[in-house]
Amino acid sequence: MNDTKKSADVYSIKTKDALGVGLHLIPKIEPEKLLIIQRRVHEKMDDYKGYSFSSTEKRALMIFFDLAQEFDNLEEFFAVCTSVPKVLFNVDCRLYIASGQDEFISVGGTEGKSPVCTSVPLEKEFTAGHLFIPIRGNHELIGQLEFKPAEDVIGCYEIYKFDDLSDHQALFFEKFVNRVGFQLHSKLLRRRSQDHLEFVRNLVKDVGHNVIVPNMYFKLFYNRLRDRIESLQTLSDGLDNKSTEEIKKELNTLYTGLVSQFNEIHSHYEQTSLFLETLLRRRHFEEGRYIVEKRPCNLLKQIIEPQLERYRSRFEERGIRIDLSMGGVPDREVRIVADVGLISQVYANLFSNAVKYTREVVLSDGRHDKFTAYGWDHLEKYFENGWDGLKLNVFTSGPPITQEDREQLYQAGFRCENTGNEYGSGHGLFFVRQVVELHGGNVGYESGDRGNNFYFILPFGAE
Known part of the structure; x- marks a missing residue:
């Protein structure tokens, strides 16, 4: 009994160290929520039993999941999305993603010259041997994209060319595309986060290069200004020994220098402000x-x-x-x-x-x-x-x-x-x-x- 307690204590300490927080800060799921999740597990078991997917179809889903984790690069992931159905079911397909409001671009396909659709349907559509399945993103995370896609449609999956399409085939490809959508949205958000971080890193360099380094010249400007101010003091100390004309000439020289110095500092300030306002x-x-x-x-x-x-x-x-x-x-x-x-x-x-x-x-x-x-x-x-x-x-x-x-x-x-x-x-x-x-x-x-x-x-x- 004591040994068991000692092991638990050691485990608690190691867990705390690994996470960097006390165990009391780790949230615990509410019993009611846990029951909901367990019920959904059973419902999914019943769903998959009802789907009656063949062993090849099940294998396709597993292979896609494994390769979606293995090939993290977006371009490679696009190829995975279209390669799995091609290899396992010998069908050609093409993937589109939204590039703007009501704008879609083709990002991959199994044929180099495969047809490209001009408009993406917002619901599943089968026409002229082509099956179009819209790809919907996670509604809760849609706001993190660069734009708000219509009805959360972030892409489209096109499969062709079927002489006939059974309900079972349509169901399988719909479930397959659902998994594509989940992975696609996650990877798009990850790419956006990476690009955002890279932009901030470059922005820091831009501020340093275009603002901070040039601002070192402010020190030079102020040193020159200080020298002219000191010249005023020198002039003041020697007033008794100079004629009015000499004093006037020196004052004019100092005045011209101070105006020039002021204009230089003011110009530098204006450009620095412009750069900061632009960069930030x-x-x-x-x-x-x-x-x-x-x-x-x-x-x-x-x-x-x-x-x-x-x-x-x-x-x-x-x-x-x-x-x-x-x-x-x-x-x-x-x-x-x-x-x-x-x-x-x-x-x-x-x-x-x-x-x-x-x-x-x-x-x-x-x-x-x-x-x-x-x-x-x-x-x-x-x-x-x-x-x-x-x-x-x-x-x-x-x-x-x-x-x-x-x-x-x-x-x-x-x-x-x-x-x-x-x-x-x-x-x-x-x-x-x-x-x-x-x-x-x-x-x-x-x-x-x-x-x-x-x-x-x-x-x-x-x-």
């Missing part, structure tokens, strides 16, 4: 992805010039000339219909890289030059749908990037071998690519005689 929008967190808020904008005045001003002093400190020879952006409202905050950060990343990686080159006439340039090109009917494109360039002088590095420029975490001791995380160009693709555009790189051109192309005049 509530909808980003709700959707688990960047939500682009497009509006017509003056590309030069609202996006390019504010970013150029932020980096102008840094270009000057490094002796980098700003060249406008690549064409200008018209001083008008260019209807690229862009998210001002996000595209501004695209330019901020490109100008930041230009500060760090622009190098001196020798021109054809023997002169040495070190410069960055920006501009644009109008590409007629650039996109497949016939839309024009606006190619936006940021060029930096210096040696060309190696062919091997070019292929990875816009990948997450990648840094070229010629970055030297310059600070960087390899996240900037990846962010650029993400934002541009969200706008329906694309990114690229070109090498030239005098350096490297980083560009992105946005739909122009399309919306």
Whole structure:
């Protein structure tokens, strides 16, 4: 008796340690609920007895359950859903999932050129040898999807081509599809959770790269401001030994410097606020992805010039000339219909890289030059749908990037071998690519005689 009690005590301690909570915190099921569950077990036993599934049909259900756990990847799971009926019953089938309100896409089938239905029925339907069974999600969890599907239908399963379909066959495939639906909904929610988490991780990097690191310059701005304030004190201490003209001249110099310093700090504050408001929008967190808020904008005045001003002093400190020879952006409202905050950060990343990686080159006439340039090109009917494109360039002088590095420029975490001791995380160009693709555009790189051109192309005049 004592030994039994001792074993129970040890078991309790181990269980508590493993769970990290006291056993008294583990909820216990109510007796009435337990009776309901046990009754449902008996009802299911009776149901399966009434189904009279063949051994092959039972095996199909078990195989599907096992493989749905084994192949966790969504694309592999889609193949499992269609392969089980094909292998065990030699029927062709196709799986559809909802991609939006009343929109469905085919995600897998047993035939490469199998027919694709244009509309998904909300109830089981057998027509022209094709059996369509709607896939319904868990009603309690439907709200966790990106949209509210009609009547909880998250997909459809199509089986074909039958000369005839018995009631028993229809019942079996309906039960099979019920299991597909349960697994499909669970995996879609899991993928959404994984994507959401990955977005948050990247968002943290974006905030660090585009906000926190640039904010280190506030310290520089305030140090310069402090120096000018101290100059006022120095001027005050020496008033007795200076003429009115000398004092006026020094005050004008200090005033001009303070105004310049104020404008620099204020500009940096405005851009930092814009970036934070853009990156930390509530909808980003709700959707688990960047939500682009497009509006017509003056590309030069609202996006390019504010970013150029932020980096102008840094270009000057490094002796980098700003060249406008690549064409200008018209001083008008260019209807690229862009998210001002996000595209501004695209330019901020490109100008930041230009500060760090622009190098001196020798021109054809023997002169040495070190410069960055920006501009644009109008590409007629650039996109497949016939839309024009606006190619936006940021060029930096210096040696060309190696062919091997070019292929990875816009990948997450990648840094070229010629970055030297310059600070960087390899996240900037990846962010650029993400934002541009969200706008329906694309990114690229070109090498030239005098350096490297980083560009992105946005739909122009399309919306």
